[in-house]
Amino acid sequence: MTAVLAAQGVKRRFGPIEVLHGVDFDLVPGQIHALIGENGAGKSTLMKILGGYLSPSEGQLLLDGSPVTFTDQRDAENAGILMIHQEFNLALQLSVEENIFLGREKKRGIFLDKVAMRAEAAELLARLDCHVDPRTRVADLSVPNRQMVEIARALGRNARVLIMDEPTAVLTGRETDVLLGQIDRLRANGTAILYTSHKLDEIRRIADRVTVLRDGTQILTREAKGFTEDAMATAMVGRELTDLFPDKTPATDEVVLTVENLTVPGKVRDASFTLKRGEVLGFAGLVGSGRTELMEGLVGLRAATGTVKVNGTPVKPGSVQAAREAGVVYLTEDRKDKGLLLGKDLTQNLTLLALDKFGSLRIDKQAEDAALTQAISDFDIRVNDRAMLAGSLSGGNQQKLLLAKTMLADPDIVIIDEPTRGIDIGTKQQIYGFIADLAASGKSVIVVSSELPEVIGTSHRVIVMGRGFVAGELTGEKITEENILRLAVGVADRIAETEPA
Amino acid sequence: MKRRDIFKGAALGLAVVATPVVAQDEETKVIGVAIPSATHGFMGGLNYHAQEAIARLEETYPQLEFVLATAGDAGTMVNDIEDMVATRNIDALVVLPFESEPLTSPVQAVADAGIWVTVVDRGLSVPGIEDLYVAGDNTGFGRVAGEYFAENLSEGDNIVVLRGIPTTLDNERVDAFSAAIEGSGINVLDMQHGNWNRDDAFNVMQDYLSKYDDIDAVWASDDDMAIGVLEAIAQAGREEEMWVVGGAGMKEIIARIMEGDPQLPVNVTYPPAQIATAIELTALGMVSATPVSGRFIIGSEMITPENAESFYFPDSPF
Amino acid sequence: MTDITASEPKPRRRVNLHVLGPVLALVALIILGASLNSNFLSYGNVTNVLARSAFIGIIAVGMTFVITAGGIDLSVGSMAAFVAGVMILSLNALIPSMGIGVPLIATGMVIALATGIAAGFLNGFLISKIRIEAFIVTLGSMGIYRSLVTWLADGGTLSLNFDARSFYRPVYYDGLLGIAWPIIVFAVVAILGELAMRHTAFGRHCAALGANEQVAKYSAIKVERLRLMTYVILGLLVGVATIMYVPRLGSASASTGVLWELEAIAAVIIGGTVLKGGFGRVWGTVIGVLILSLIDNILNLASIVSPYLNGAIQGVIVILAVVLQRESKSAD
Known part of the structure; x- marks a missing residue:
């Protein structure tokens, strides 16, 4: 033909x-x-x-x-x-x-x-x-x-x-x-x-x-x-891609984040969970199950009720600033509309979240420039020109820039929503490496993702959301695609088996 | 209704019994008054005189009711007039047209409905619609000022002119002024628009002063503009060099003429009180058989230090 | 890390028309003016033009922040008239108790600033907290302030007491080292504005908010408070402009400040700030204000065209200044 x-x-x-x-x-x-x-x-x-x-x-x-x-x-x-x-x-x-x-x-x-x-x-x-x-x-x-x-x-x-x-x-x-x-x-x-x-x-x-x-x-x-x-x-x-996911460093037992009965009206009901130092906690579930809304409620981007405690101290609800000060930051799934200013240069994007670190009144532009140099090398951001606009970066490099921006705020707890959406496999591997490094360095990470292999490959523990509530939790050997799907669609007996005591 | 008007109403009740006003008929007559809103000193004065005349007439003639509407543009004025006819059932309309053209056919419609029409200050574009025409004298306004310049300046003296907003009214004044100084040998250096606005006039005069080293007199053609002009002259320190003639008889200017200020030798009237005359005549026509139709042109007069006192209204905002 | 930065060439954009456009337009106007009239560059004329630019200039600096943050304020002209009215009435009322002197004028200034801040706060509150479109809110308050000043003046003109005015007058007409006070104040406001826009978190946040409100929100910027602040600062600057305006003519009326809002907005846009927000530059606004004032000045000085056409010439130059920037933008 x-x-x-x-x-x-x-x-x-x-x-x-x-x-x-x-x-x-x-x-x-x-x-x-x-x-x-x-x-x-x-x-x-x-x-x-x-x-x-x-x-x-x-x-x-x-x-x-x-x-x-x-x-x-x-x-x-x-x-x-x-x-x-x-x-x-x-x-x-x-x-x-x-x-x-x-x-x-x-x-x-x-x-x-x-x-x-x-x-x-x-x-x-x-x-x-x-x-x-x-x-x-x-x-x-x-x-x-x-x-x-x-x-x-x-x-x-x-x-x-x-x-x-x-x-x-x-x-x-x-x-x-x-x-x-x-x-x-x-x-x-x-x-x-x-x-x-x-x-x-x-x-x-x-x-x-x-x-x-x-x-x-x-x-x-x-x-x-x-x-x-x-x-x-x-x-x-062009080369063998061995292990897409790096090895997991075991998490500690120290609880850094406690969420109790978090409710986002119309989206999430009574979600409770904890996060430990050095842990990667996966959040799986169908689109519309309330994962993103739960995280946005947690960091104060949406109106929510319930308690969020960081290291035992309650965080003022409804305030992104308070969450940030408590060391909790959220990296949005929508990097083009919510994450980056596509029409602005790399530096302005990089330092937007943590601008207070660059001088109390006058912005120290030299320090900003140095931060960009650091971010480019730390996160392997491929730039043609340091003065280029964020919108001219490829998707993978935008995601790295967003990650660099978030990390500049020096958070203890990082929530990453869809860490690898729309980016190629080589960059994915790098980002999984960053997540593992973060956890290994004593930070705590929540990974929200629709890609099951990603959740399974990165997380110590997985929480599955179903229609606005926490459907169950999986650890160790129990983290399999099949178990996650069962929980996500709401098969009751499985939930009973896997729920923590 | 403001509280003091209510008191006036009460006083009026006594007055009706006491005063021997013989009304033509006891039926209540409604007079609508439509004027531009007070966006400029002269219009502010006009509004003041209109309100004052209405208050006075309501007291004198209990059988008269007034509806006053002020409009910021021609369209609103048309709406106001239509509302008066439709909802207040007016017997007479006193109107100072915001602009001639757009108001002509709405006012024609009012006249065709058998309502008495008094037109004030600015003529309609079709003659003969109104029963009564009361106006200031724009030609006279320019001429009187021009004559003063011609008499008090000599050949070769330099003057500058500030014009108002480009309108027919402004053209009439400036043409009459130019005609009056023709042949006197007075040299008109420049004519720019100061838009009857203090700030604009200030800027224009500043530029005149930068541009011309020798100015003997300024025709500011309006007292609001004269204020701005005087300020610019003071800033340049050239008060001794030139005198200024404004126009329309603003009370602050009249006061200075009364004091014999050499910078402000005279002024020319363009009375905002013409609206009061128009309303009074209309009211008279409503309550009596006095024939009041026709044209009443209120001439522009020269205000001099000698007669200034009779033009001084300290209570008027203008 | 530091040596890496030092060794790398600083990212430097090519100097292009987009940046130079307004400056070139200004230079062209100055050359035109100087060739048409020998007094154009005289000390007196330069002082006049700069001093009369000051009111709109000071307001336009504030407007730059509002527009950069994605807002607009149509009420500043009426607000200036209203603030001037309140200031004059307060001064007149305080004379019996305070007498004429520095305390009286200082009190008047504080009242003007407070009135400006309050008016700006009201606009900002309705826009950021009640979430009404900025265009509608300020269109409404434009009418409100204009009516209020007409009402305060009873349709006429509010005049400052003659003696108080004589005392206050030097604030507009005198100066320091031969530079008039309004020019000095305008310069200080412009320099502070430029620093705030380019070198502080506030300016950066305004640009972020105007570029994409969602990104700003997700970057832990207090979006509502920031937006409110831009209007409050604008109100404050309207107060500052009024403080310089009142001693000039000592009066306020319904015709004070008419169309100032549009001149201020035009100056901001001529200067290269993006009308829909996201990018602003204060020095451009200053150039824009000067361009607008110079056009008027040159037309008055030169009398080369019918004065009926002044508005048309202004319009053409405003549009040209913006087109010039756009074309060079697509070329780079």
């Missing part, structure tokens, strides 16, 4: 720097072609060239076998090529249906045909098994639901070629299943699909063919059949 869209010998330069060194890539109707590689390997650039956002510096694109040049992304869209972005392209203040039809509204005369649009939007969402009222404002949706809306929008445009940039990065396991099912259906209908993900098990499940990029070079393109996850990771990284 001939390719509907292909790249031949495509190179791309930004200024003097070549980031793609001649890539051949084709998309065939009814096939899923996975594109994998570490952050910065050139995946995004290749996808943007195929999607019409960028033009190749050398080489050409073929559409149905004939050379084609897209002047812009709209041009590509008219040819039936649609790209779903990792960073959402949704108008937050508009409703779901308005977003789905944005730019191609159905009309009757000069008026919008809202009835038809609502019906079609509902139908598209139903196909994705996404139960959201089309009239809901996108701003009020959860992150996974926004992803579903983004996909529904592409489906509504009858794409011949669908380019999906990490569509499952923010989805839970169940949602991922729904999405993969939907992608299967699209494939059966003859859509050509480019699929990227850092989750290699998904690649193995769904891809027909796989292309691996490393540092802008095409390492290989092959049938997915028989390509193991290990082999994929090795091809991506």
Whole structure:
């Protein structure tokens, strides 16, 4: 079968720097072609060239076998090529249906045909098994639901070629299943699909063919059949990835944090737990189980009732400042909207949380500069230019910067929500190393994550949340994916077995 | 209603019995008064005189009721007038149009409904709508000032002029002033807009003083502007060099003329009390058979140290 | 660690039009003014322009912080008129008990500052704690303060007692070493503002709040208090401006401070502060204020165009100053 869209010998330069060194890539109707590689390997650039956002510096694109040049992304869209972005392209203040039809509204005369649009939007969402009222404002949706809306929008445009940039990065396991099912259906209908993900098990499940990029070079393109996850990771990284997770240093018995009956209205009920010095405590649970809300309530970012004690001393509720002074800091899951000022430089981001450490009245800019130097070396942040904006860093480096910012406040207790969302496997390994080092140095860490291997691999102890309450706790050998899932979906007998005395 | 007005009401009750005012008919008449709000010294004076005239007339004529509305722009004034007709059922309207054009057709509609219309100060753009027209004399205002300049300056003397907000009214004044000094050989160095505002006039005068080394007199054309001008002259220390003529008879300026201040030799009236005249005439027309229709132009007079006392109203805010 | 910093070249951005735009515009205006009128650069004229810039300048420095933190304040012009009115009435009322002298004027100044702070606090409280849009709150308070001053003046003009005014007058007209007091005060406020914006946590936090409120909140910044503080500081500076304004003409009326808010906002934006917040620079605001004052001054001095067109010329220059920055921004 001939390719509907292909790249031949495509190179791309930004200024003097070549980031793609001649890539051949084709998309065939009814096939899923996975594109994998570490952050910065050139995946995004290749996808943007195929999607019409960028033009190749050398080489050409073929559409149905004939050379084609897209002047812009709209041009590509008219040819039936649609790209779903990792960073959402949704108008937050508009409703779901308005977003789905944005730019191609159905009309009757000069008026919008809202009835038809609502019906079609509902139908598209139903196909994705996404139960959201089309009239809901996108701003009020959860992150996974926004992803579903983004996909529904592409489906509504009858794409011949669908380019999906990490569509499952923010989805839970169940949602991922729904999405993969939907992608299967699209494939059966003859859509050509480019699929990227850092989750290699998904690649193995769904891809027909796989292309691996490393540092802008095409390492290989092959049938997915028989390509193991290990082999994929090795091809991506270029070296053997032994142990993703470092060894755990045993925790002490000294309790540093006690949470009693913490309730966040409408989100979390009566959560109680403790944290020990040198311990990594994992928090697992489905999206919407109240993990993030519990942590935000704990550090005073949300209204909450209950007691939080650090080293036996109660912390003033509802105050982020008080929590910080008590040595508790929270590293948000949403680094782009809540963690970093993308339009500001690295230094200003780094020192924002702990600015009081840089002079009482006048900010000591030399000390700030030194702190940046230190952070860059401590956390291995890859920067082109120390004056660059935080928004120009890759996702992994942004996460490292956020980690550096949080650690600058010199906390005793660090709560990290989704420590590795949307970052590549090499950086993941580094971040797991940082977490282990923190615990080993006598700090205490809470890791909140949707990725079960991550929770299992980093934590001494795991608390599972289910629908707003603590469903149970697992330690030692009992920390397995199966046990976590049982607790998360609420199988009662398991809870009894694993609850601490 | 303020408390002192209630007291006045009580006093009025006694007055009705006592005073032998023979009313034409005992039916209550409502007079609507629509004027611009007090955003400027002159308008402040106008508001004062309107309120004062209404209080006085309500006391004299118990069968009269007044509705006073002040508006910050032409649109609001139109709304006010429509409300008066619709909800207060007015028998007469006294209006000082915020601007001529936008007020013309609403006032026409009022007149067509058989309501007596008195127009004050600024004419409507279509003649003949109003039953009574009371106005100050803008041409005279410029002419009287111009004549004083022509008489008291000699050929080759330099003057500067501060104009108001660019409007027809301002043009009429400035044209009349220019006509009056024509042929006198007086040299007009500059004319800029001070917008009838103290701060703006201060800035403009400062710049005049930087720009011109020899100024013999200033026509500030308004007393608010004159205040700013005097301050700028004082700052430059050039009080001896020039005198200033403002206009409209602000009480502080009149007081200084009374004292014979050499910097302020004269002033020209443009009486804010014209609104009182208009309201009184309208009221008279409502309660009696006196024919009051027509045009009443209140001439602009020269205020000199000799006659200044008769133009001095210490209670007026202006 | 220290030697690493020392050995690394300091990150230095290329000098570009975005930074230089307002400065170039100012220099161009100065050259234009000097070529049109020989008195333009005279001591007297320079003093006049700087001193009359002071009121709006002092207010605009405060406005820079409000806008940088993502807010806006439309009420400052009316607020200045109101503060001036309150100050004049208080001074007149205190003369019988205090007599005319330094204590009287000092008391008046304290009253003006307190009134400004209170007015700013009210705006800030409604915006940060009650969470009403800044535009609406200050649009409302703009009308309230304007009406209040009209009411206090009974529609006319509030004038300071003549003797008190003569005593107070030097605060505007005199100075130190030949530099008028308003210029000195403006300079001090601008320098303190620039230091606060660039070298203190307060300025950094304002920029963070304007750039992304969520990030600021998650970075343990007391967002509500910070936002309130920007309005209180602006109110305080309105008080300072009023202290310099009252001795100039000794009066306040309903027409005092009309459109000052827009001039202040325009100066802030011309200076390169981002209207939607997140980035502000006080020195730019100072340049912006000077540009606006110079345009007026040059038009008065030169009489090259019809005075009817003054507003149009101002408008064109304001837009040009901003466009110049935008174009150079995309070029770097």
